[in-house]
Every structure is written in structure tokens, then in C-alpha cells.
Amino acid sequence: MANKLTRLELYLRILEAIEKQKALKLKSIQEETAIDYPILEKAMSFLEQQALVKKENITDESIYRNTPRGYRVKKFLFHKQEPKAEYPCLHLKIGLV
DSSP, X not given: OOSOOOHHHHHHHHHHHHHHHXXXXXHHHHHXXXXXXXXXXXXXXHHHHTTSEEEXXXXXXXXXXXXXXXXXXXXXXXXXXXXXXXXXXXXXXXXXX
């Protein structure tokens, strides 16, 4: 990779790649994201621990899928959204008294 990604950018890139194809093998994720294999393995382990992706074994191959939580996190972080009514704390206006 030419530019060094932050961990957040790395995780989002992986979640986006999996979302596009619905499910991917680790090698396919590597090809899609251009992330070095050792870094990708660590990132996938972290994403699994956080319940953002799920590893499934299908005919002796490991396939990765985004979990519902992974979709929500990716959507929330990828799309810059205006604060909504369900998040009233984001509407706070702080001023000097």
C-alpha cells in the first residue's frame, strides 16, 4: 500500500469489501483491499472479536460475512450523517455562561 491507513480506515475498507460481495474468502478480501496478508489476518481477528464479521467454514474454505452489527457500524462510520432525533445528545449546544 502506498499510503498508510489508520486502523479505522483499514477496518472500514474490509467491511466495505465484504459488503459488496456479501461473503468473501480471505484471499479475495486481500485482493479487493490491497492489504498485506499479515496485517489483514490481525484485522480480521479483531473484527471477529468485535462481532463485526463472522467466519464460516463451507466445504473446507473459510468465508467471511459481515454481521448485522458490522453493517450498522460500517454504515454509521462510512456515511457522514446529520444528528437525528433518536440521538438527542448530538444536538447539544454548548456555550459560555
